[in-house]
Amino acid sequence: MTRLSREILLPHLTAHVLDRGLGGASLRPLAKAAGTSDRMLIYHFGSKDALMAEILGAIAADLSRRLDAAIPARAAVSLAALADQVVAVARSPDLSPHFRIWLDILAGGQNAPMAGLILDGFLAWLTCRLPDDVADPEGAAAALLALIEGTLVLDAAGRGALADAARRRLLGTPG
Amino acid sequence: MTRLSREILLPHLTAHVLDRGLGGASLRPLAKAAGTSDRMLIYHFGSKDALMAEILGAIAADLSRRLDAAIPARAAVSLAALADQVVAVARSPDLSPHFRIWLDILAGGQNAPMAGLILDGFLAWLTCRLPDDVADPEGAAAALLALIEGTLVLDAAGRGALADAARRRLLGTPG
DNA sequence: CCTTTATTGTAGCATGCGCTACATTCTCGC
DNA sequence: GCGAGAATGTAGCGCATGCTACAATAAAGG
Numbered sequence: 325m326t327r328l329s330r331e332i333l334l335p336h337l338t339a340h341v342l343d344r345g346l347g348g349a350s351l352r353p354l355a356k357a358a359g360t361s362d363r364m365l366i367y368h369f370g371s372k373d374a375l376m377a378e379i380l381g382a383i384a385a386d387l388s389r390r391l392d393a394a395i396p397a398r399a400a401v402s403l404a405a406l407a408d409q410v411v412a413v414a415r416s417p418d419l420s421p422h423f424r425i426w427l428d429i430l431a432g433g434q435n436a437p438m439a440g441l442i443l444d445g446f447l448a449w450l451t452c453r454l455p456d457d458v459a460d461p462e463g464a465a466a467a468l469l470a471l472i473e474g475t476l477v478l479d480a481a482g483r484g485a486l487a488d489a490a491r492r493r494l495l496g497t498p499g
Numbered sequence: 500m501t502r503l504s505r506e507i508l509l510p511h512l513t514a515h516v517l518d519r520g521l522g523g524a525s526l527r528p529l530a531k532a533a534g535t536s537d538r539m540l541i542y543h544f545g546s547k548d549a550l551m552a553e554i555l556g557a558i559a560a561d562l563s564r565r566l567d568a569a570i571p572a573r574a575a576v577s578l579a580a581l582a583d584q585v586v587a588v589a590r591s592p593d594l595s596p597h598f599r600i601w602l603d604i605l606a607g608g609q610n611a612p613m614a615g616l617i618l619d620g621f622l623a624w625l626t627c628r629l630p631d632d633v634a635d636p637e638g639a640a641a642a643l644l645a646l647i648e649g650t651l652v653l654d655a656a657g658r659g660a661l662a663d664a665a666r667r668r669l670l671g672t673p674g
Numbered sequence: 675c676c677t678t679t680a681t682t683g684t685a686g687c688a689t690g691c692g693c694t695a696c697a698t699t700c701t702c703g704c
Numbered sequence: 705g706c707g708a709g710a711a712t713g714t715a716g717c718g719c720a721t722g723c724t725a726c727a728a729t730a731a732a733g734g
Contacts, residue, residue, distance in 0.1 A: 439657070
C-alpha cells in the first residue's frame, strides 16, 4: 500500500512551487521540500512533466477554490467594485503567489493552449459575477479580464498604484 | 586590437535571445549563434550576468527605437486610436519577440526594479503621444498602459480577440 | 626583429539536471 | 510464516550549465 502517496506529497509540492516559482521547481529541491527523494517523485508521478502538470493543476484548483470563497456570485454592485474586489483578493498574501506562477506560465510560451483555457475559465467565472444590470455582459467581462491582467502586470513591476489609477479612470470609483 | 568585439557580437546575441527567449539564453548556444565560443563571451563581457544586462539593454534600446519610428508624438486622434496603434505595432512580427522577452523579465521576479523603470519609461512615452485634447493626461496614460499590458497578456494566451473587445468597450471604437 | 599585449583554442572542473538500475525493506493477503 | 508486490535507498549515468587554467597565436609598437 501507499505510505507516501501523491495526495500526501502534493500539498508540500504545491507550497514549494508557490513560494519558489516555476524556476526553482527541480526534482531534488521539490523532493526535499516534500520529505522524499527525487527517486520517489519520479516513482509516484512518472516523469517531471507529469509531476508539474499535477502540481499546476492543484495550484489552479486551489486558486479557483479561494476565489470562489472570497467572491460569491452576483454580489458586486458595479464593474468597478467587482474589479477592485478581484484585485484586492489577487493581491492578498494567500493568492499573490498563484498569480506569480501565472506570469511564469505565460512567459514559458509553449503553454499557450493551457493558458488560453485558464483564461477562458476565469472569463466565465467573471461573467457570472457581473452585476445584474450590466449592459453587454460579454464585453464587460472581457474588459474586466483585460484590466485585471494589466493590473497584475503592473503589480509585478511594482507599479500597482498606476493600475489602480487606470481602473478608476476606466471604470469609475467603486461603490 | 579587437577582432570580434562586443559591438560586433551583440546584434547576433540579441537576435538569438529575441527568437529563443530568455530560457534558451545559455552561453554555448549564444556563442554558437554569434560565431564564437562560450569562452570568448565571458572574455568580452566578464560574466553571464553582465552579458545578459548588455543584451537586455540592447533589446530595450531597439524596442524604443522601433516604437519611436512607428508612432510619432502627438499623431493620435483619440485614446482608442493610440491604443490600437500601439497594440498593432506590438503585435507586428518585428516587435512581438520584444514583448515576449518583457513577459520573461516580469516572471523572473527579481527584476522588479528594472521592470518598474521600463514601465515608467513606457508611461512617459505614452504620455507625450496622447491627443492634445485629452482630460487628465496622467490618468489617461495609466489607463492606456494597463490596457496595453492586459492586451499583451491576453495575446500571450492566444486570446487577442478578447483584448480587442475589451479595448473597444472601455475606449470606444477608434477613428 | 622582438617584446608585449590582445585575442583565441582546448580541455576541463564542479554543480545541477532528469532519470534509471539494482538492491533492499516493508506490508499485506494467504 | 511466507511469498508477492508495493515502496524506498544508494549509486550513478549522460548531459548541460557557468566558468577557469593553460597554452597557443596574432598583432602592434619599440
